[in-house]
Each structure stands twice: as structure tokens, then as C-alpha cells.
Amino acid sequence: MKQRGVIATDNERLLMALANQMKLPLMQIARLAELANLQSSATAELATITFTADTALRLIDSYLLGAQLMREQQTLDLEPVSLSAVMYEAVQQLQPVANQYQCELELSLGGKYGPVMAHRAGLTAALTSLGQVFIEAQSQSETSGKHVLTLAAHRSQKGIVAGVFANVDGLGATMYRRAGALYGRARQPLTGLSANSGAGVFVADSLFSAMASQLKLSHHHKLVGLAATFIPSNQMSLV
Amino acid sequence: MSTILYIEPDAILAKTYIAALERAGYTVKHYKHAAAAMLAADAHKPDLVIMELQLAGHNGVDFLYEFRSYSEWQRVPIIIVSVVPPYEAGFSPDVWQQLGVTRYFYKQHTSLAALVDGSRKAMAATIPA
Numbered sequence: 001m002k003q004r005g006v007i008a009t010d011n012e013r014l015l016m017a018l019a020n021q022m023k024l025p026l027m028q029i030a031r032l033a034e035l036a037n038l039q040s041s042a043t044a045e046l047a048t049i050t051f052t053a054d055t056a057l058r059l060i061d062s063y064l065l066g067a068q069l070m071r072e073q074q075t076l077d078l079e080p081v082s083l084s085a086v087m088y089e090a091v092q093q094l095q096p097v098a099n100q101y102q103c104e105l106e107l108s109l110g111g112k113y114g115p116v117m118a119h120r121a122g123l124t125a126a127l128t129s130l131g132q133v134f135i136e137a138q139s140q141s142e143t144s145g146k147h148v149l150t151l152a153a154h155r156s157q158k159g160i161v162a163g164v165f166a167n168v169d170g171l172g173a174t175m176y177r178r179a180g181a182l183y184g185r186a187r188q189p190l191t192g193l194s195a196n197s198g199a200g201v202f203v204a205d206s207l208f209s210a211m212a213s214q215l216k217l218s219h220h221h222k223l224v225g226l227a228a229t230f231i232p233s234n235q236m237s238l239v
Numbered sequence: 240m241s242t243i244l245y246i247e248p249d250a251i252l253a254k255t256y257i258a259a260l261e262r263a264g265y266t267v268k269h270y271k272h273a274a275a276a277m278l279a280a281d282a283h284k285p286d287l288v289i290m291e292l293q294l295a296g297h298n299g300v301d302f303l304y305e306f307r308s309y310s311e312w313q314r315v316p317i318i319i320v321s322v323v324p325p326y327e328a329g330f331s332p333d334v335w336q337q338l339g340v341t342r343y344f345y346k347q348h349t350s351l352a353a354l355v356d357g358s359r360k361a362m363a364a365t366i367p368a
Contacts, residue, residue, distance in 0.1 A: 023322060023347055024249060031255035034351050038262065048251060101250055140248040140295045142272045170296060187323065188293055195248035195295040 011067065013184030014202050018063050020187050021199035025056035051096045055132065058093065062125035062203045069122055069210030078211060080115035080233035081123060083162055087151045090127035097132055098149065101139040105131075108152035108165075108220065116160050116230035119211050123162070126207035127151060129200035130164045130215075130226055137194040141169050152220040156229060163227020165220040168193065172224070176217045201226065241362055242266045244285035246276045246302070247320075248294050256289075256320075259351035260358065271295075273302035280306070285315060287362050289354070291346070292321040292328060300330075303338050316341040316361040320349055 032049045036042030091105050098105050131149060138147040153162040170192030182189035183202060190198035205215040208228040218227035243260060247253040248271050257267045268283045270276035273290070274297045288306065292299035299321070306312050317340050321328070325343045335343060341361040344354060 020322075024252075027322075027347060028249070028251045028255075031252060031351060035255045035258055038259070038351070052251065136249075137295065139250050140271050142275055142296070192296050195291070195293050 014206055016184060017197045017199040017202050020197035021059065022056060024196055025052045028052045048100065051100055055097055059129060059200060059203065062129045065122055065125050066203055066206035066210060069119060070206060078117040078119060081118040081120045082115050083113050083153050083160060084109050086120060086123050087127065087153065089124050090131060091151055093128045094131040097135050101135050103135045103138055103147040103149055106148055106150040108150050110154055113153060113160055115233040117233045118230050122207045122211055126204040127164060129204045133194060133198050133200035134164050134166050136196065138166055138168055140195055143169065150220065150223055154220060159229045159231045161218055161227045161229050163218055163225050165223035165225030167223055173217055240264065240266050241286040242268060242283055243358065244276055244280060244283055244288045245269045246273055246290035248291060255351060256354060259355055263355045273297040273299060277302060277305060280312065287358055288315060288317045289320055292319060292323050307338055316364065318342045318344065318357055318361055320344045320346050320354060322346045
């Protein structure tokens with residue numbers, strides 16, 4: 001048995017966050033199934049069960065992809081990837097989650113970008129994982145207005161910034177710094193943003209790290225969010 | 240008809256609990272945030288509070304202390320349904336009793352039927368003055 005006080009490795013911390021996060025969709029499925037049994041018609045519950053299971057499976061896939069990319073990092077070759085195509089794909093994957101939590105999705109690609117050096121599947125998974133956390137977080141916020149999640153890209157001095165942005169309470173530099181410190185120790189490291197473990201943020205961080213980038217707090221116009229910077233590629237996009 | 244003030248951050252889980260409680264004949268007023276629930280308590284005059292401890296922003300334990308600080312809410316039973324296991328919540332049974340927490344359900348292991356049954360029993364029991 002592990003001694004108390006021993007610092008967890010990155011993978012252990014990620015697994016803990018994932019395990020905590022996975023409780024939510026499994027509880028949702030269990031309770032929806034129980035409710036379906038009580039009712040004569042269970043069409044709505046069955047549809048939600050399907051969506052919930054899909055969302056949970058996608059998060060597990062993203063975690064596994066991150067773990068695989070980290071393992072192969074020595075030989076991982078980044079390829080030219082079209083950001084707009086990846087972001088469009090992420091929006092499509094997030095649409096069922098957004099519908100369930102009554103959130104609108106927007107794509108904001110201010111300007112024309114060539115391909116960036118990334119891993120296509122990894123980038124899609126990272127943006128989807130981040131998006132799931134933000135959609136859930138917005139649904140838990142006190143603000144009663146329309147919830148909108150924006151997947152956006154913009155230029156910076158260091159490259160092309162891509163990430164998810166929203167008008168959310170509680171997301172700021174202090175909270176994000178504190179989340180890094182609480183990650184692996186607390187069951188709710190993104191205090192103020194999400195009532196859950198926010199595993200999607202840490203899964204996305206591991207995916208971006210495997211692509212030699214880093215997840216950071218970022219702003220897009222008046223929105224705040226989490227994003228990573230990618231180096232533009234001079235080669236032709238594979239997409 | 241008894242009114243339940245229900246604090247749960249997740250919209251999907253909340254729908255299932257609300258449906259089960261309403262089927263059992265209760266009126267359920269749902270809030271995602273403790274602060275909003277506190278403001279609404281006056282208007283709804285709840286007969287029972289069901290709440291999650293792990294909330295975004297406002298801590299559920301802070302809500303408990305604040306709720307109990309008002310004289311009119313000192314005898315309203317409270318049920319906790321939380322993803323935090325009771326042994327990790329950091330309080331002894333004595334403290335829960337002082338706060339008027341009638342039952343502590345570990346959410347992962349709590350069926351809708353168990354919560355409905357627990358709610359009925361909590362409202363039937365009297366909290367000592």
C-alpha cells in the first residue's frame with residue numbers, strides 16, 4: 001500500500017480526476033434507468049442515457065489518447081492540421097452535450113489561418129474535453145441568461161491560439177493557478193467553476209502537452225477561456 | 240402538499256430526482272447554487288431541504304451553517320445527498336446532528352426510491368428544539 005503523503009505522479013492525478021468525473025455520467029445513467037422503470041414511456045430517459053454514455057466514453061477515449069501520446073512522445077511526429085476543420089469537428093461532437101445542457105455553440109475563427117503543427121485526433125479530443133467541462137460549468141452557474149460556448153482561434157505573437165471560451169463566473173488567473181495546486185489532491189480542483197472534478201481540463205492539458213503545447217488561461221475578445229498555442233505550418237494541410 | 244428545497248448542481252441528475260419526488264406528491268423547488276436557494280427559502284417555506292455539499296462557488300457546508308442561523312429554519316430537516324462520502328465530509332455525527340442533518344446519503348449508492356423514502360421519514364421526524 002502506498003504511504004500517505006507520497007506525491008502522486010501526473011498519470012495518477014489524471015486517473016483520480018477521471019475516476020471522480022466518471023461517477024457523474026454513471027450516476028446519471030443509473031438514476032435515468034431507475035426513472036425509466038417507474039414510467040410508462042421512457043423515450044426521453046433512454047435518449048439521455050445514450051448521450052450520457054457517449055459523453056463518458058468520449059472522455060475515456062480522450063484520456064487514453066493522451067496517455068498514448070505521452071508514451072510515444074519521443075517519436076511523436078506532429079503534422080500540419082487545419083484548425084478550422086478540427087474545430088468544426090469538435091463543435092459537432094459537442095452538439096449533443098450542448099443540447100442536453102441548453103447551451104449554444106459558436107465557432108469563431110477570426111481571420112484565415114493555414115495549418116498548424118499538431119496531432120489531429122489529439123487536438124479534437126482536447127477541444128472536446130475542454131468544451132464538455134465548460135458546458136457543464138455554465139449550466140451550474142448562477143447566471144440565468146443564455147449559455148454560449150465559443151470555440152475560437154486567434155493569432156498571437158507566438159503562434160495561433162486555439163481553445164474554448166465563454167462568459168463564465170469564477171474563471172480567472174487565481175482560480176486556474178489554484179486548480180493546478182489542488183489537482184490530484186481535491187475532488188473539486190476547479191472550485192468556483194465546476195462542482196465536479198473537471199477532468200476534461202486535465203485530460204486536455206495532457207493532450208496539449210503531448211503536442212508540445214500548454215493549456216493556459218486566455219481571452220478571446222471579451223470572453224475568458226482555456227487555450228493552447230500552436231506553431232503555424234508552412235506545409236500543406238493534410239485535411 | 241409538502242415543499243422540498245432541492246440544491247443540486249447537475250441538471251440531468253436534478254431532473255431524475257425532481258421527477259421521482261414529484262411522483263411521490265412533493266413540490267420541488269430546485270436550485271443549482273446554495274446562494275440562490277438561500278434567497279429563495281423565504282418565498283418557498285420548505286418542509287425539507289435536500290442538498291449536495293459539493294457545489295460550484297458556494298460551499299454546501301457554509302449553506303448549512305447560514306441556513307441554521309435563521310430562527311425560522313432551525314427545525315426544517317435537511318437531507319444531504321452528496322458525491323462526498325460521509326467519512327470524507329470532515330464532520331462527526333454529533334456535528335451533523337447539531338446542524339439538523341437528518342440523513343446523509345452517499346449519492347453514488349442512493350436510488351431514487353431510497354431518497355423518496357428518506358424524504359418521507361425526514362419530514363415525519365421532529366427535529367428537537
